[in-house]
Amino acid sequence: MGLNSKVPLNRAAQRGGAVKSFITFVAGLAFLAFLALAAGGYLAWREATSPGPSVSETIVLLEPGASVGGIATQLEQEGVIRYPELFKAAVRFKDHQGDLKAGEYSIPAGASIIDIIEILVEGKSILHYFTAPEGLTTEQILRLITEDEVLVGDVTMAPAEGEMLPETYAFTRNETRDAMIVRMMAAQDEVIASLWDGRQMDLPISTPEEAIILASIVEKETGVRAERPRVAAVFINRLKRTPPMRLESDPTVIYGLTGGEPLGRGLRVSELRGKTPYNTYEINGLPPTPIANPGRASIEAVLHPDDTDELFFVADGTGGHAFAKTLREHQQNVAAWRRIERERAQAAENEG
DSSP, X not given: OHHHHHHHHHXXXXXXXXXXXXXXXXXXXXXXXXXXXXXXXXXXXXXXXSOOSOSSOEXXXXXXXXXXXXXXXXXXXXXXXXXXXXXXXXXXXXTOTTTOOOEEEEEOTTOOHHHHHHHHHHTOXXXXXXXXXXXXXXXXXXXXXXXXXXXXXXXXXXXXXXOSOOSEEEEOTTOBHHHHHHHHHHHHHHHHHHHHTTSXXXXXXXXXXXXXXXXXXXXXXXXXXXXXXXXXXHHHHHHHSSSOOOOOOHHHHHHHHHTTSOOSSXXXXXXXXXXXTTOTTTSSSOOSSOSSOOOHHHHHHHHSOOSOOOOEEEEOSXXXXXXXXXXXXXXXXXXXXXXXXXXXXXXXXXXX
């Protein structure tokens, strides 16, 4: 009986030892797996933060709607990452699956996967610029928009003369031409809305539309920014006279002849006497529409003209104008300008 009673105890001990060994074995495997996972994670993180394979700046265009996997494949094809799977894993790890933005990006040479993810999340696409010089007609601006190689889509809009604000606009690739037109029209609306309520209250213009018409004439009369309030004052003074004086602006005559395209020569006397709705030598008051798209400075000049009694101006040979309060003074200024024209013509003939 004593010997038999020891057998179950030994077997129980053996079973207990086997369980401990199994647990130890499993724990060892788990520890090894942890070490392997940690080592793998370390190596993956080191690769994700190490300089990438590109040796120079690379421009990458990511289309809207691209998946993380599609972006990873494209980045590999562009030569800025080595391992697409690692890029996808890093995006998941940083929880940016829905944060990568479409656009055109400049990827610096040697950018790491983490660097690239931050660039795409921040969404700072490459900016392109479209510039419409002040004083162009709507047709001329639309031609520039059509010729721009970065804007996309057809021009399907036809803004009226004076409805677009000429300046420089930043945009990203894939902006449409119609979208640029809408932006320019909205900018013009915003400018006139912001300036109209603060205008001088004794002006002989009663609507924002009239302000744009007069501003377009000022825009075409002088390219000297500092002169614009003074030129505007001359036209304002003429309109305020009783009875009003005609504006007698050459650019309005040209617009009536060519629609705002360069005439390529001086105006003829017959053209100054021609009957068009835009010939301000023949019509009273303002022409029916603007003759160009004025910039903000010209609009401000019309709404805040200089305080002066001047009624005349003529070119002075320096790029600016000579101003006069009386017809006699103006005639003297015109004579001086004619002398300058003759001298220049003679010099050109001598050189030829």
